[in-house]
Amino acid sequence: MRRLKTASLLLLFGLQLSVAVSQETYPVNGVADKRTGVYALTNATIFKDAQNSITSGTLLIKEGKIVAVGTSVSIPKDATVIDCKGKFIYPSFIDIYSDYGINTPQRTPGGFNFGAPAQLTSNTKGAYGWNQAIKSEVDAINIFTADAAKAKGLREAGFGVVLTHQKDGIARGTGTVVTLADQMDNLVVIKEKASSHYSFSKGTSTQSYPGSLMGSIALLRQSFLDGQWYKTKPSAEGVNLSLQAWNNNLAYPL
Numbered sequence: 001m002r003r004l005k006t007a008s009l010l011l012l013f014g015l016q017l018s019v020a021v022s023q024e025t026y027p028v029n030g031v032a033d034k035r036t037g038v039y040a041l042t043n044a045t046i047f048k049d050a051q052n053s054i055t056s057g058t059l060l061i062k063e064g065k066i067v068a069v070g071t072s073v074s075i076p077k078d079a080t081v082i083d084c085k086g087k088f089i090y091p092s093f094i095d096i097y098s099d100y101g102i103n104t105p106q107r108t109p110g111g112f113n114f115g116a117p118a119q120l121t122s123n124t125k126g127a128y129g130w131n132q133a134i135k136s137e138v139d140a141i142n143i144f145t146a147d148a149a150k151a152k153g154l155r156e157a158g159f160g161v162v163l164t165h166q167k168d169g170i171a172r173g174t175g176t177v178v179t180l181a182d183q184m185d186n187l188v189v190i191k192e193k194a195s196s197h198y199s200f201s202k203g204t205s206t207q208s209y210p211g212s213l214m215g216s217i218a219l220l221r222q223s224f225l226d227g228q229w230y231k232t233k234p235s236a237e238g239v240n241l242s243l244q245a246w247n248n249n250l251a252y253p254l
Helices: 002-023 148-156 213-230 241-249
Strands: 038-047 053-062 065-070 080-083 093-098 159-164 171-179 189-198
Touching: 148 159, 159 189, 171 241, 213 241
Parallel strands: 038 080, 093 159
Antiparallel strands: 038 053, 053 065, 159 171, 171 189
């Protein structure tokens, strides 16, 4: 009987331990970067709203929450102090999936012709890959243009920064982070290459493949394999700008 009780207790303990361990893999409900401690951002120009700002102000963050803002904020001894002289702090949302400032590509007019031969290779000119839907070489920073009218609408909705990219193709290249300030293109860029983007939609590609969701998944998988193969510098392939960019873009967040 004593052995049975001991075995039952061990089983119960094991179940509790397995539940506790499994819960660690659950997604975080909220901001994933839960930093502990205190941070003081000092000497910044802090905008409280569209009309009011604080010069040489301090913003105090504790346990991931803003607890004080002003010019005479008491900074705790254990705080990490970050000097933000010449910097600006705004209260705003960040749109992380946008094509702000990027012209929407247009597909070639005309529907699919069942009587015509299938388009098996890309018609993109240059040393690029074989499939038009793989556009890894596209960098949003190279095609971005600030749009004052759209920026105004986004600001009025509460946004101050966007992560923008070209929404076309299965591999869409890199995205860039820009502010929605009413300034010239070169002055609103925060980070030139901040992310890499992918999709299951081939976009404006007129190529026959892929023609289904399964085909899009297969093309993404094959592109990963092709990228690994291209790293071996196969002499028969020569230069492939699409695969070069594909490999480089893996260094950026998805």
